Amino acid sequence: MRVTRGLPRGAAGRRRPRPRLRRAAVALVLAAAAAATALVLAGNSGGSTGRHALNPDEANRLAITRFRNYQAGGRAVTLTVPSTAGGLVVTGSIDYRVGIGYGVVRGSGRDTSSDGLIEWTSTTVLVHPLADAPSAAPVSPPASGWYGRPLTTSGSSLDSSLAIALGLGSDRPDNAELLPQNGAVRVGQDTVRGHRVDVMVGPRSSAAKGTSGTVRYWIGPDGTMYRVRAGVASESQPVVIDFDTQKYVAVRPLPGVSATP
Structure with a gap:
């Protein structure tokens, strides 16, 4: 009896998109971090219109x-x-x-x-x-x-x-x-x-x-x-x-x- 090691033929094909998903997730994280940084910088720029001493x-x-x-x-x-x-x-x-x-x-x-x-x-x-x-x-x-x-x-x-x-x-x-x-x-x-x-x-x-x-x-x-x-x-x-x-x-x-x- 011949034993085939590894995954079924269809499984390997189904796993291939996963690196793309990881890259997309990383891009979303970086975008969120950039947005948060922009908000912090805007808050420190003196652009606030509120009343203060x-x-x-x-x-x-x-x-x-x-x-x-x-x-x-x-x-x-x-x-x-x-x-x-x-x-x-x-x-x-x-x-x-x-x-x-x-x-x-x-x-x-x-x-x-x-x-x-x-x-x-x-x-x-x-x-x-x-x-x-x-x-x-x-x-x-x-x-x-x-x-x-x-x-x-x-x-x-x-x-x-x-x-x-x-x-x-x-x-x-x-x-x-x-x-x-x-x-x-x-x-x-x-x-x-x-x-x-x-x-x-x-x-x-x-x-x-x-x-x-x-x-x-x-x-x-x-x-x-x-x-x-x-x-x-x-x-x-x-x-x-x-x-x-x-x-x-x-x-x-x-x-x-x-x-x-």
Whole structure:
């Protein structure tokens, strides 16, 4: 009797695909490991949009953001001012080293009566009424036709907004160590005119005069300020201050105007 060693003829053929199955299983394991690694890396990249206390980098950027405006000399700004009468928009420039803002103010609804040119310091507002206000203020302010008055930080959403915007510059950085202790937090991420920014809420103790509640900052990776939103004591809606909305034009003080940086 002849004895055949090994497997039946059909068995060997049935076992041949097993190396392929093993290779497929290994590929799945490697893919899963790669996916897990990608998730870990994404989690460490700072892409989280949740609210958390400022880390050292975020605190440093918030501490220097007003100083960045001062270093730049001036910034182009657009102020969207809340008002029950229709709202105002101020488009212009602020010289943070001299402490003067200049631009054109345009309103909607009943607020069109405020249309015209405007120049302001921390203590004074000068207005030049215009029936048909331009979209941008002329580089050289008119020599006449201006009316001056003291700037007030209570009871006027326009004046409060002007004071807040002017206060967004400082000749020195804030104390980064004190910011988290005083309640500053990061609340998320956003994109402003193509710039990726972190959104931070400033400390309670440094809220600008004339504001109500907290001040929210949109800050870039190098500490550049791109947007600020602050509550105004006299209105239910906040003022929104956007930077670099147009080209910066150097501010020319009117005769007799003395700024208070």
